[in-house]
Amino acid sequence: MHAIRFETFGDPSVLKLTEVPAPTVDAATALVRVVAASINPSDVKNVAGAMSQTTLPRIPGRDYAGIVEAGPAEWRGAAVWGTGGDSGFTRDGTHAELLAVPVTSLRRKPDNLSFEQAASVGVNYVAAWCGIEAAGLKAGETIVLIGAGGGVGGAAAQIARRIGARVIGVDRHAPHADAPVHAIAEHLIIGAKDVPAEIRAVTRGNGADVVFDLVGGVVFRSAVNSLALRGRLVEISATGQREVHFDLADFYHNESRLLGVDTLKRDLAASADVLDALTPGFIAGDYRAAPIADTCGLADAAHGYRKVAAGTAGRIVIKPQQ
Structure with missing residues (x-):
């Protein structure tokens, strides 16, 4: 062959x-x-x-x-x-x-x-599903997607919408015109200098129940500071820097959770179980391929x-x- x-x-x-x-x-x-x-x-x-x-x-x-x-x-x-x-x-x-x-x-x-x-x-939706599953996102909760214009961000926006969550998108640059986040996000924050302040402004000061950080590294501090009380932060990447710093006292006073997800730990058989979970959404037309x-x-x-x-x-x- x-x-x-x-x-x-x-x-x-x-x-x-x-x-x-x-x-x-x-x-x-x-x-x-x-x-x-x-x-x-x-x-x-x-x-x-x-x-x-x-x-x-x-x-x-x-x-x-x-x-x-x-x-x-x-x-x-x-x-x-x-x-x-x-x-x-x-x-x-x-x-x-x-x-x-x-x-x-x-x-x-x-x-x-x-x-x-x-x-x-495969990769985009499996990463999105595993991240949202790890966070335990529920209907009515608010999820912030940092890097919302990318492939995983678009998949995560569609999964969150099907769950019944409120979606807020964050990106450095405006996503391309047909990016799913345009039609799904209640708010799309582009190029903000103070992302946590922008998040709190559109969540009545509460912050996000879940922040799904699709960039990591260079934006970690903004991500962790955008969490609501008992909020969950999911990390899948370490763009720009592997080591990060944050205020540990603020973190535990807020009862925040930090979760890591790596799709490379899911082999063909384990990933197939995720495809099982995703299939109803594709059949229903709630999810679309890039x-x-x-x-x-x-x-x-x-x-x-x-x-x-x-x-x-x-x-x-x-x-x-x-």
């Missing part, structure tokens, strides 16, 4: 189109023909050497949608989708014609999603990686048969 693979870490130029043996399968493993597989920023970071767990040589890629070619009889020919924190890191990933996955990770693709759309859901900015074949995958590295709005999707 054909795949893109890297044998050393570096920029996207280290990705090479190569022919490798098709994966072997057993009773616990299914073989999926990949129809579509998106490129995530974490895939770019992986190739660059930012993920310490990655072993080489490696086929990258986390998200996919495809057709089961070999496996249990009830799954053969089924259209499936998936993602995983092990895929592309400690096991060969989705940027290939064929993919071996645990049978326990197989999930049927919602019929109202195309293969390209289904392949664009827009597809471009598609490419395996031969042009390195170019697709460069687009993602440059911050292209929308999803770049590899179609191995293209």
Whole structure:
């Protein structure tokens, strides 16, 4: 089969189109023909050497949608989708014609999603779901999304709306025109110098029940200072700085909670359970996949990686048969 693979870490130029043996399968493993597989920023970071767990040589890629070619009889020919924190890191990933996955990770693709759309859901929605689940967000509560214009921010806004929470978006720059947060957020705070003050101004001085910080690091102090009494702060990133400082007395007097979420700790099977939880929202039309900015074949995958590295709005999707 054909795949893109890297044998050393570096920029996207280290990705090479190569022919490798098709994966072997057993009773616990299914073989999926990949129809579509998106490129995530974490895939770019992986190739660059930012993920310490990655072993080489490696086929990258986390998200996919495809057709089961070999496996249990009830799954053969089924259209499936998936993602995983092990895929592309400690096991060969989705940027290939064929993919071996645990049978326990197989999930049927919602019929109202195309293969390209289904392949664009995984990382963003799994991160959003896990963060909101960790915070225990409830109907009627207020959630602040810092970095609301990004892929995870858009997914989190849609999940929070389905729960019945009030959404406030925060970002340094105005999100692109079709970002979900525009239609969902009651307030959208752009480029504020004092984010906690702005949050309290629109929450009658209370602050947020949940702050989902999608940036981390450089905005951590603003995030923790935006919490209401017994508020929960969820961190999934450490942009700009790994070590942060805050007033510990203020933190415990406010009875604040600090929660970390790492989707890389959820392998293909664990991520499949999250897709189960997300599926009703996609079937109902409450969630939508991010827009597809471009598609490419395996031969042009390195170019697709460069687009993602440059911050292209929308999803770049590899179609191995293209």
